[in-house]
Amino acid sequence: MASFFIEGGTRLAGEVDISGAKNSALPIIAASLLTDKKVVLQNIPDVVDVRTMIQLVRHLGASIEFKGRKLSIQASCLNSVEAPYDIVCRMRASYYVLGALVAREKKAVVAMPGGCAIGPRPIDLHIKGLSSLGTKVDISGGYINADARGLVGRKVDLQGPKGTSVGATINVMLAATGASGRTEISPAAVEPEVVDVANFLRALGVEVSGQGSHTITVKACDRFEERIRYRIIPDRIETGTFAVAAAITRGKISMHECMSEHMTSVFEKLDQVGIGVSQTGQSVTISGSRQKRATDIFVAPYPGFPTDMQAQFMALLSIVPGTSTIKESIFENRFMQAVELMRMGADITIEGDTAVIKGVKKLSGTHLMASDLRASSALILAGLAARGRTVVRRIYHLDRGYENFETKLRKLGARIRRVRE
Numbered sequence: 001m002a003s004f005f006i007e008g009g010t011r012l013a014g015e016v017d018i019s020g021a022k023n024s025a026l027p028i029i030a031a032s033l034l035t036d037k038k039v040v041l042q043n044i045p046d047v048v049d050v051r052t053m054i055q056l057v058r059h060l061g062a063s064i065e066f067k068g069r070k071l072s073i074q075a076s077c078l079n080s081v082e083a084p085y086d087i088v089c090r091m092r093a094s095y096y097v098l099g100a101l102v103a104r105e106k107k108a109v110v111a112m113p114g115g116c117a118i119g120p121r122p123i124d125l126h127i128k129g130l131s132s133l134g135t136k137v138d139i140s141g142g143y144i145n146a147d148a149r150g151l152v153g154r155k156v157d158l159q160g161p162k163g164t165s166v167g168a169t170i171n172v173m174l175a176a177t178g179a180s181g182r183t184e185i186s187p188a189a190v191e192p193e194v195v196d197v198a199n200f201l202r203a204l205g206v207e208v209s210g211q212g213s214h215t216i217t218v219k220a221c222d223r224f225e226e227r228i229r230y231r232i233i234p235d236r237i238e239t240g241t242f243a244v245a246a247a248i249t250r251g252k253i254s255m256h257e258c259m260s261e262h263m264t265s266v267f268e269k270l271d272q273v274g275i276g277v278s279q280t281g282q283s284v285t286i287s288g289s290r291q292k293r294a295t296d297i298f299v300a301p302y303p304g305f306p307t308d309m310q311a312q313f314m315a316l317l318s319i320v321p322g323t324s325t326i327k328e329s330i331f332e333n334r335f336m337q338a339v340e341l342m343r344m345g346a347d348i349t350i351e352g353d354t355a356v357i358k359g360v361k362k363l364s365g366t367h368l369m370a371s372d373l374r375a376s377s378a379l380i381l382a383g384l385a386a387r388g389r390t391v392v393r394r395i396y397h398l399d400r401g402y403e404n405f406e407t408k409l410r411k412l413g414a415r416i417r418r419v420r421e
Protein backbone atom coordinates (compact mmCIF):
# COMPACT_ATOMS: atom_id res chain seq x y z
CA MET A 1 0.00 0.00 0.00
CA ALA A 2 1.24 3.51 -0.76
CA SER A 3 1.36 6.57 1.50
CA PHE A 4 2.16 10.23 1.00
CA PHE A 5 5.04 11.74 2.95
CA ILE A 6 4.62 15.51 3.14
CA GLU A 7 7.02 18.07 4.59
CA GLY A 8 4.81 21.03 5.47
CA GLY A 9 5.43 24.73 5.52
CA THR A 10 6.05 25.63 1.87
CA ARG A 11 3.97 28.39 0.27
CA LEU A 12 2.70 26.91 -3.00
CA ALA A 13 3.19 29.09 -6.05
CA GLY A 14 2.86 28.65 -9.78
CA GLU A 15 0.45 27.39 -12.38
CA VAL A 16 -1.63 24.28 -12.74
CA ASP A 17 -3.87 22.89 -15.50
CA ILE A 18 -7.17 21.54 -14.28
CA SER A 19 -8.17 18.07 -15.53
CA GLY A 20 -11.53 16.94 -16.89
CA ALA A 21 -14.35 16.26 -14.44
CA LYS A 22 -14.37 12.71 -13.11
CA ASN A 23 -18.07 12.99 -12.27
CA SER A 24 -18.87 13.88 -15.89
CA ALA A 25 -16.50 11.36 -17.42
CA LEU A 26 -18.02 8.38 -15.58
CA PRO A 27 -21.65 8.78 -16.73
CA ILE A 28 -20.59 9.93 -20.21
CA ILE A 29 -18.47 6.80 -20.73
CA ALA A 30 -21.49 4.73 -19.64
CA ALA A 31 -23.75 6.81 -21.94
CA SER A 32 -21.48 5.93 -24.87
CA LEU A 33 -23.02 2.44 -24.66
CA LEU A 34 -26.29 3.91 -25.97
CA THR A 35 -25.00 4.04 -29.55
CA ASP A 36 -23.27 1.56 -31.84
CA LYS A 37 -21.40 4.49 -33.44
CA LYS A 38 -17.87 5.51 -32.56
CA VAL A 39 -17.58 8.13 -29.82
CA VAL A 40 -14.44 10.13 -29.11
CA LEU A 41 -14.28 11.77 -25.68
CA GLN A 42 -11.68 14.42 -24.89
CA ASN A 43 -10.34 15.71 -21.58
CA ILE A 44 -10.96 12.40 -19.81
CA PRO A 45 -8.95 12.34 -16.56
CA ASP A 46 -6.72 9.32 -16.06
CA VAL A 47 -7.90 8.34 -12.59
CA VAL A 48 -8.69 4.95 -11.09
CA ASP A 49 -12.49 5.42 -11.23
CA VAL A 50 -12.28 6.13 -14.97
CA ARG A 51 -10.14 2.99 -15.42
CA THR A 52 -12.79 1.02 -13.50
CA MET A 53 -15.58 2.36 -15.73
CA ILE A 54 -13.50 1.47 -18.82
CA GLN A 55 -13.10 -2.06 -17.48
CA LEU A 56 -16.86 -2.30 -16.94
CA VAL A 57 -17.93 -1.09 -20.40
CA ARG A 58 -15.27 -3.33 -21.96
CA HIS A 59 -16.75 -6.26 -20.03
CA LEU A 60 -20.14 -5.36 -21.54
CA GLY A 61 -18.68 -5.51 -25.06
CA ALA A 62 -17.38 -2.04 -26.00
CA SER A 63 -13.98 -1.60 -27.66
CA ILE A 64 -11.97 1.16 -26.12
CA GLU A 65 -8.73 2.99 -26.66
CA PHE A 66 -7.53 5.44 -23.98
CA LYS A 67 -4.48 7.55 -24.79
CA GLY A 68 -3.44 11.01 -23.63
CA ARG A 69 -6.85 11.97 -22.17
CA LYS A 70 -8.59 10.94 -25.41
CA LEU A 71 -10.93 8.01 -25.09
CA SER A 72 -12.35 6.33 -28.20
CA ILE A 73 -15.21 3.99 -27.55
CA GLN A 74 -17.39 1.91 -29.82
CA ALA A 75 -20.08 -0.43 -28.62
CA SER A 76 -21.05 -1.95 -32.00
CA CYS A 77 -22.85 -4.69 -30.16
CA LEU A 78 -22.99 -5.64 -26.50
CA ASN A 79 -22.17 -9.14 -25.33
CA SER A 80 -23.39 -8.89 -21.74
CA VAL A 81 -26.00 -6.97 -19.75
CA GLU A 82 -24.46 -7.83 -16.40
CA ALA A 83 -22.35 -5.46 -14.28
CA PRO A 84 -20.65 -7.89 -11.90
CA TYR A 85 -20.11 -7.28 -8.19
CA ASP A 86 -16.30 -7.40 -8.37
CA ILE A 87 -16.36 -4.20 -10.48
CA VAL A 88 -19.39 -2.44 -8.94
CA CYS A 89 -18.03 -2.90 -5.40
CA ARG A 90 -14.98 -0.81 -6.37
CA MET A 91 -17.01 2.15 -7.58
CA ARG A 92 -20.61 3.16 -6.91
CA ALA A 93 -20.86 5.12 -10.16
CA SER A 94 -20.84 1.75 -11.99
CA TYR A 95 -24.63 2.01 -11.62
CA TYR A 96 -24.67 4.40 -14.60
CA VAL A 97 -24.57 1.38 -16.92
CA LEU A 98 -28.04 0.53 -15.58
CA GLY A 99 -29.72 3.43 -17.42
CA ALA A 100 -27.70 2.83 -20.60
CA LEU A 101 -28.42 -0.95 -20.70
CA VAL A 102 -32.11 -0.43 -19.98
CA ALA A 103 -32.31 1.98 -22.93
CA ARG A 104 -30.32 -0.09 -25.37
CA GLU A 105 -30.90 -3.74 -24.41
CA LYS A 106 -34.16 -3.38 -22.44
CA LYS A 107 -32.52 -5.53 -19.80
CA ALA A 108 -29.86 -5.04 -17.14
CA VAL A 109 -28.43 -6.99 -14.25
CA VAL A 110 -26.34 -4.71 -12.03
CA ALA A 111 -24.83 -5.55 -8.66
CA MET A 112 -26.19 -3.43 -5.80
CA PRO A 113 -23.57 -0.78 -5.01
CA GLY A 114 -24.05 -0.86 -1.21
CA GLY A 115 -23.08 1.90 1.21
CA CYS A 116 -19.73 3.59 1.55
CA ALA A 117 -17.63 5.47 4.05
CA ILE A 118 -19.65 8.68 3.75
CA GLY A 119 -23.01 7.12 4.60
CA PRO A 120 -25.66 4.59 3.58
CA ARG A 121 -26.19 6.04 0.06
CA PRO A 122 -29.51 4.47 -1.02
CA ILE A 123 -30.50 3.98 -4.68
CA ASP A 124 -34.27 4.09 -4.19
CA LEU A 125 -34.64 7.15 -6.45
CA HIS A 126 -32.81 5.39 -9.32
CA ILE A 127 -35.20 2.46 -8.98
CA LYS A 128 -38.27 4.67 -8.56
CA GLY A 129 -37.28 6.60 -11.70
CA LEU A 130 -36.75 3.51 -13.84
CA SER A 131 -39.96 1.93 -12.52
CA SER A 132 -41.88 5.09 -13.47
CA LEU A 133 -40.73 4.47 -17.05
CA GLY A 134 -42.30 1.01 -16.97
CA THR A 135 -39.20 -1.00 -16.07
CA LYS A 136 -39.84 -3.99 -13.82
CA VAL A 137 -37.15 -3.90 -11.18
CA ASP A 138 -36.48 -6.85 -8.92
CA ILE A 139 -33.69 -7.01 -6.37
CA SER A 140 -32.43 -10.46 -5.51
CA GLY A 141 -29.13 -12.06 -4.61
CA GLY A 142 -27.52 -8.62 -4.29
CA TYR A 143 -28.35 -7.74 -7.91
CA ILE A 144 -30.77 -5.28 -9.50
CA ASN A 145 -32.59 -7.11 -12.29
CA ALA A 146 -34.27 -4.70 -14.69
CA ASP A 147 -36.71 -5.83 -17.35
CA ALA A 148 -37.46 -2.83 -19.55
CA ARG A 149 -39.44 -4.41 -22.37
CA GLY A 150 -42.29 -2.01 -21.56
CA LEU A 151 -40.09 1.11 -21.46
CA VAL A 152 -42.25 4.18 -22.03
CA GLY A 153 -41.64 7.92 -21.61
CA ARG A 154 -43.55 9.46 -18.69
CA LYS A 155 -43.34 12.08 -15.96
CA VAL A 156 -40.77 10.98 -13.40
CA ASP A 157 -40.84 12.37 -9.86
CA LEU A 158 -37.36 12.27 -8.30
CA GLN A 159 -38.17 14.03 -5.03
CA GLY A 160 -36.40 12.22 -2.20
CA PRO A 161 -35.97 12.93 1.53
CA LYS A 162 -32.81 14.93 0.75
CA GLY A 163 -34.13 16.52 -2.44
CA THR A 164 -33.34 15.08 -5.84
CA SER A 165 -30.30 13.02 -6.82
CA VAL A 166 -27.49 13.65 -9.32
CA GLY A 167 -27.04 9.94 -10.06
CA ALA A 168 -30.77 9.17 -10.38
CA THR A 169 -31.34 12.18 -12.68
CA ILE A 170 -28.57 10.93 -14.98
CA ASN A 171 -29.67 7.28 -14.91
CA VAL A 172 -33.25 8.26 -15.80
CA MET A 173 -32.01 10.56 -18.59
CA LEU A 174 -30.04 7.66 -20.08
CA ALA A 175 -32.96 5.22 -19.78
CA ALA A 176 -35.34 7.79 -21.30
CA THR A 177 -33.38 7.82 -24.57
CA GLY A 178 -34.73 4.29 -25.16
CA ALA A 179 -38.27 4.88 -23.86
CA SER A 180 -41.02 5.53 -26.39
CA GLY A 181 -42.16 9.17 -26.45
CA ARG A 182 -41.20 11.90 -24.02
CA THR A 183 -39.90 11.75 -20.46
CA GLU A 184 -40.09 14.66 -18.04
CA ILE A 185 -37.82 14.45 -15.01
CA SER A 186 -38.72 16.65 -12.04
CA PRO A 187 -37.19 17.69 -9.77
CA ALA A 188 -33.99 17.14 -11.74
CA ALA A 189 -30.55 17.80 -10.29
CA VAL A 190 -28.91 20.94 -11.74
CA GLU A 191 -25.22 20.10 -11.12
CA PRO A 192 -22.86 21.01 -14.01
CA GLU A 193 -22.11 17.30 -14.52
CA VAL A 194 -25.82 16.65 -15.20
CA VAL A 195 -25.76 19.45 -17.78
CA ASP A 196 -22.60 17.94 -19.30
CA VAL A 197 -24.29 14.55 -19.69
CA ALA A 198 -27.33 16.26 -21.29
CA ASN A 199 -25.03 18.11 -23.70
CA PHE A 200 -23.31 14.85 -24.57
CA LEU A 201 -26.70 13.23 -25.27
CA ARG A 202 -27.52 16.17 -27.56
CA ALA A 203 -24.23 15.56 -29.37
CA LEU A 204 -25.36 11.94 -29.83
CA GLY A 205 -28.54 13.26 -31.47
CA VAL A 206 -30.94 12.90 -28.52
CA GLU A 207 -33.50 15.68 -28.03
CA VAL A 208 -32.90 16.91 -24.48
CA SER A 209 -34.04 20.21 -23.02
CA GLY A 210 -34.21 21.92 -19.65
CA GLN A 211 -30.77 20.77 -18.43
CA GLY A 212 -29.59 23.10 -15.69
CA SER A 213 -33.21 23.65 -14.56
CA HIS A 214 -35.29 21.46 -12.26
CA THR A 215 -37.26 19.97 -15.17
CA ILE A 216 -35.45 18.00 -17.88
CA THR A 217 -37.22 16.61 -20.92
CA VAL A 218 -35.77 13.74 -22.96
CA LYS A 219 -37.25 12.32 -26.14
CA ALA A 220 -36.69 8.77 -27.34
CA CYS A 221 -33.89 8.45 -29.88
CA ASP A 222 -33.59 5.76 -32.53
CA ARG A 223 -30.99 7.38 -34.81
CA PHE A 224 -27.70 8.48 -33.36
CA GLU A 225 -25.22 10.82 -35.00
CA GLU A 226 -22.14 9.46 -36.76
CA ARG A 227 -18.63 10.33 -35.52
CA ILE A 228 -19.32 11.95 -32.18
CA ARG A 229 -16.62 14.04 -30.53
CA TYR A 230 -17.25 15.54 -27.13
CA ARG A 231 -15.09 17.41 -24.63
CA ILE A 232 -15.77 16.89 -20.91
CA ILE A 233 -16.01 19.97 -18.65
CA PRO A 234 -13.18 20.78 -16.22
CA ASP A 235 -13.32 19.31 -12.73
CA ARG A 236 -14.82 21.88 -10.36
CA ILE A 237 -13.77 19.91 -7.27
CA GLU A 238 -10.15 19.69 -8.41
CA THR A 239 -10.30 23.45 -9.09
CA GLY A 240 -11.62 24.07 -5.59
CA THR A 241 -9.01 21.78 -4.06
CA PHE A 242 -6.10 23.69 -5.67
CA ALA A 243 -7.73 26.96 -4.62
CA VAL A 244 -7.69 25.74 -1.02
CA ALA A 245 -4.07 24.58 -1.51
CA ALA A 246 -3.13 28.20 -2.28
CA ALA A 247 -5.23 29.51 0.62
CA ILE A 248 -4.00 27.08 3.28
CA THR A 249 -0.28 27.51 2.40
CA ARG A 250 -0.59 31.32 2.03
CA GLY A 251 0.61 30.86 -1.53
CA LYS A 252 -0.47 32.01 -4.98
CA ILE A 253 -1.70 29.57 -7.61
CA SER A 254 -3.02 30.26 -11.10
CA MET A 255 -5.32 27.56 -12.40
CA HIS A 256 -5.90 27.19 -16.11
CA GLU A 257 -8.55 25.43 -18.21
CA CYS A 258 -11.16 25.79 -15.47
CA MET A 259 -14.74 27.07 -15.61
CA SER A 260 -15.18 29.72 -12.95
CA GLU A 261 -18.92 29.90 -13.61
CA HIS A 262 -19.15 26.52 -11.83
CA MET A 263 -17.18 27.83 -8.86
CA THR A 264 -19.36 30.72 -7.62
CA SER A 265 -20.24 29.36 -4.15
CA VAL A 266 -16.68 28.15 -3.50
CA PHE A 267 -15.04 31.40 -4.65
CA GLU A 268 -17.56 33.47 -2.66
CA LYS A 269 -16.62 31.51 0.45
CA LEU A 270 -12.89 31.99 -0.20
CA ASP A 271 -13.52 35.70 -0.63
CA GLN A 272 -15.37 35.83 2.72
CA VAL A 273 -12.42 34.08 4.36
CA GLY A 274 -10.13 36.79 2.96
CA ILE A 275 -8.57 34.87 0.07
CA GLY A 276 -7.91 36.79 -3.14
CA VAL A 277 -9.72 35.39 -6.19
CA SER A 278 -9.14 36.97 -9.61
CA GLN A 279 -10.51 35.55 -12.82
CA THR A 280 -9.62 36.06 -16.47
CA GLY A 281 -11.22 33.87 -19.11
CA GLN A 282 -10.55 30.25 -18.27
CA SER A 283 -7.91 31.08 -15.66
CA VAL A 284 -8.24 31.94 -11.98
CA THR A 285 -5.56 33.13 -9.58
CA ILE A 286 -5.91 32.46 -5.87
CA SER A 287 -3.77 34.42 -3.37
CA GLY A 288 -3.75 33.25 0.21
CA SER A 289 -1.37 35.74 1.77
CA ARG A 290 -3.92 38.10 3.38
CA GLN A 291 -5.30 37.99 6.93
CA LYS A 292 -8.06 35.37 7.11
CA ARG A 293 -11.36 35.35 9.01
CA ALA A 294 -13.77 32.65 10.15
CA THR A 295 -16.93 31.82 8.22
CA ASP A 296 -20.03 29.62 8.25
CA ILE A 297 -20.61 27.10 5.48
CA PHE A 298 -23.92 25.53 4.63
CA VAL A 299 -23.48 22.57 2.28
CA ALA A 300 -26.27 22.36 -0.31
CA PRO A 301 -26.98 21.02 -3.79
CA TYR A 302 -25.66 23.12 -6.69
CA PRO A 303 -25.44 26.11 -6.95
CA GLY A 304 -24.94 25.86 -3.17
CA PHE A 305 -21.64 25.00 -1.54
CA PRO A 306 -20.61 21.48 -2.71
CA THR A 307 -20.42 18.59 -0.26
CA ASP A 308 -17.30 17.46 -2.16
CA MET A 309 -15.47 20.66 -1.03
CA GLN A 310 -16.46 20.53 2.63
CA ALA A 311 -13.50 18.47 3.89
CA GLN A 312 -10.91 20.69 2.19
CA PHE A 313 -12.50 23.81 3.72
CA MET A 314 -12.50 22.15 7.14
CA ALA A 315 -8.71 21.76 6.82
CA LEU A 316 -8.40 25.44 5.86
CA LEU A 317 -10.74 26.76 8.57
CA SER A 318 -8.88 24.77 11.24
CA ILE A 319 -6.08 27.38 11.01
CA VAL A 320 -8.24 30.48 10.42
CA PRO A 321 -8.63 32.67 13.55
CA GLY A 322 -12.10 32.62 15.14
CA THR A 323 -14.94 30.08 15.16
CA SER A 324 -16.25 28.68 11.88
CA THR A 325 -19.04 26.18 11.27
CA ILE A 326 -19.81 23.70 8.50
CA LYS A 327 -23.32 22.27 8.22
CA GLU A 328 -23.44 19.15 6.03
CA SER A 329 -27.00 18.48 4.89
CA ILE A 330 -26.40 15.98 2.07
CA PHE A 331 -24.45 13.02 3.45
CA GLU A 332 -24.80 11.76 7.02
CA ASN A 333 -21.29 10.63 7.77
CA ARG A 334 -19.05 13.05 5.98
CA PHE A 335 -16.91 14.54 8.75
CA MET A 336 -14.47 11.67 8.99
CA GLN A 337 -11.53 13.92 8.22
CA ALA A 338 -12.31 15.83 11.46
CA VAL A 339 -10.83 13.24 13.83
CA GLU A 340 -7.65 13.06 11.76
CA LEU A 341 -7.36 16.88 11.66
CA MET A 342 -7.81 16.86 15.45
CA ARG A 343 -4.83 14.51 15.69
CA MET A 344 -2.87 17.33 14.00
CA GLY A 345 -4.01 19.76 16.69
CA ALA A 346 -7.21 21.14 15.12
CA ASP A 347 -10.01 22.14 17.51
CA ILE A 348 -13.18 20.67 15.99
CA THR A 349 -16.41 19.55 17.63
CA ILE A 350 -19.13 17.70 15.76
CA GLU A 351 -22.69 18.49 16.81
CA GLY A 352 -25.06 16.39 14.68
CA ASP A 353 -24.74 17.59 11.09
CA THR A 354 -22.61 20.59 12.09
CA ALA A 355 -18.88 20.87 12.67
CA VAL A 356 -17.69 23.71 14.89
CA ILE A 357 -14.09 24.64 14.08
CA LYS A 358 -12.08 26.92 16.35
CA GLY A 359 -9.04 28.11 14.46
CA VAL A 360 -5.66 27.17 15.97
CA LYS A 361 -2.34 28.87 15.16
CA LYS A 362 -0.68 25.85 13.58
CA LEU A 363 -1.29 22.19 12.77
CA SER A 364 1.49 19.73 13.41
CA GLY A 365 2.40 16.85 11.15
CA THR A 366 1.65 13.29 12.19
CA HIS A 367 0.47 9.91 10.80
CA LEU A 368 -3.01 10.07 9.27
CA MET A 369 -5.46 7.67 7.68
CA ALA A 370 -7.52 8.72 4.66
CA SER A 371 -11.12 7.50 4.76
CA ASP A 372 -12.60 8.59 1.44
CA LEU A 373 -11.75 10.56 -1.68
CA ARG A 374 -12.33 14.14 -0.54
CA ALA A 375 -11.16 13.49 3.04
CA SER A 376 -7.85 12.32 1.48
CA SER A 377 -7.27 15.61 -0.29
CA ALA A 378 -8.21 17.52 2.88
CA LEU A 379 -5.56 15.66 4.90
CA ILE A 380 -2.92 16.31 2.24
CA LEU A 381 -3.80 20.03 2.25
CA ALA A 382 -3.53 20.05 6.04
CA GLY A 383 -0.15 18.32 5.78
CA LEU A 384 1.10 20.97 3.34
CA ALA A 385 0.30 23.69 5.89
CA ALA A 386 1.43 21.78 8.99
CA ARG A 387 4.67 22.03 10.91
CA GLY A 388 6.92 19.02 10.26
CA ARG A 389 6.18 15.75 8.48
CA THR A 390 2.73 14.34 7.77
CA VAL A 391 2.23 10.79 6.52
CA VAL A 392 -1.13 10.08 4.88
CA ARG A 393 -2.01 6.40 4.54
CA ARG A 394 -4.66 4.67 2.36
CA ILE A 395 -4.16 7.10 -0.50
CA TYR A 396 -5.84 4.71 -2.94
CA HIS A 397 -8.96 6.77 -2.13
CA LEU A 398 -7.25 9.85 -3.58
CA ASP A 399 -6.13 8.02 -6.73
CA ARG A 400 -9.78 7.29 -7.53
CA GLY A 401 -10.48 10.91 -8.35
CA TYR A 402 -7.45 13.24 -8.66
CA GLU A 403 -5.24 13.04 -11.75
CA ASN A 404 -1.48 13.32 -11.05
CA PHE A 405 -2.23 15.08 -7.78
CA GLU A 406 1.22 14.87 -6.22
CA THR A 407 2.96 15.71 -9.52
CA LYS A 408 0.83 18.85 -9.84
CA LEU A 409 1.49 19.77 -6.21
CA ARG A 410 5.25 19.22 -6.59
CA LYS A 411 5.26 21.55 -9.61
CA LEU A 412 3.81 24.19 -7.28
CA GLY A 413 6.66 23.65 -4.81
CA ALA A 414 5.09 21.13 -2.45
CA ARG A 415 7.38 18.67 -0.75
CA ILE A 416 5.32 15.53 -1.18
CA ARG A 417 6.33 12.04 -2.24
CA ARG A 418 4.61 8.72 -2.67
CA VAL A 419 6.18 5.92 -0.68
CA ARG A 420 5.24 2.27 -1.18
CA GLU A 421 5.26 0.44 2.15
Ligand code: UD1
Pocket residue numbers: 023026093120121122123124125126127160161162163164165166167168189193307308330331
Ligand atom coordinates in the same frame (compact mmCIF):
# COMPACT_ATOMS: atom_id res chain seq x y z
C1 UD1 B 1 -22.79 12.57 -6.82
C2 UD1 B 1 -21.29 12.68 -6.91
C3 UD1 B 1 -20.69 12.91 -5.53
C4 UD1 B 1 -21.35 14.12 -4.85
C5 UD1 B 1 -22.88 13.97 -4.86
C6 UD1 B 1 -23.59 15.19 -4.33
C7 UD1 B 1 -20.72 11.24 -8.77
C8 UD1 B 1 -20.08 9.99 -9.24
N1 UD1 B 1 -20.77 11.44 -7.45
O1 UD1 B 1 -23.09 11.41 -6.02
O2 UD1 B 1 -19.29 13.14 -5.69
O3 UD1 B 1 -20.91 14.18 -3.51
O4 UD1 B 1 -23.34 13.76 -6.22
O5 UD1 B 1 -23.29 16.32 -5.08
O6 UD1 B 1 -21.13 12.08 -9.55
N2 UD1 B 1 -30.23 9.74 -2.32
C9 UD1 B 1 -31.35 9.04 -1.95
N3 UD1 B 1 -31.81 8.08 -2.83
C10 UD1 B 1 -31.18 7.81 -4.02
C11 UD1 B 1 -30.05 8.58 -4.38
C12 UD1 B 1 -29.60 9.54 -3.50
O7 UD1 B 1 -31.94 9.25 -0.88
O8 UD1 B 1 -31.65 6.93 -4.76
C13 UD1 B 1 -29.71 10.77 -1.39
C14 UD1 B 1 -28.25 10.54 -1.00
O9 UD1 B 1 -28.12 9.61 0.07
C15 UD1 B 1 -27.80 11.93 -0.64
C16 UD1 B 1 -28.56 12.80 -1.62
O10 UD1 B 1 -29.68 12.01 -2.06
O11 UD1 B 1 -28.21 12.23 0.67
C17 UD1 B 1 -27.78 13.26 -2.83
O12 UD1 B 1 -27.14 12.14 -3.43
P1 UD1 B 1 -26.84 12.08 -5.00
O13 UD1 B 1 -27.11 13.38 -5.61
O14 UD1 B 1 -27.55 10.89 -5.55
O15 UD1 B 1 -25.29 11.77 -5.04
P2 UD1 B 1 -24.56 10.80 -6.04
O16 UD1 B 1 -25.13 10.91 -7.38
O17 UD1 B 1 -24.43 9.44 -5.42
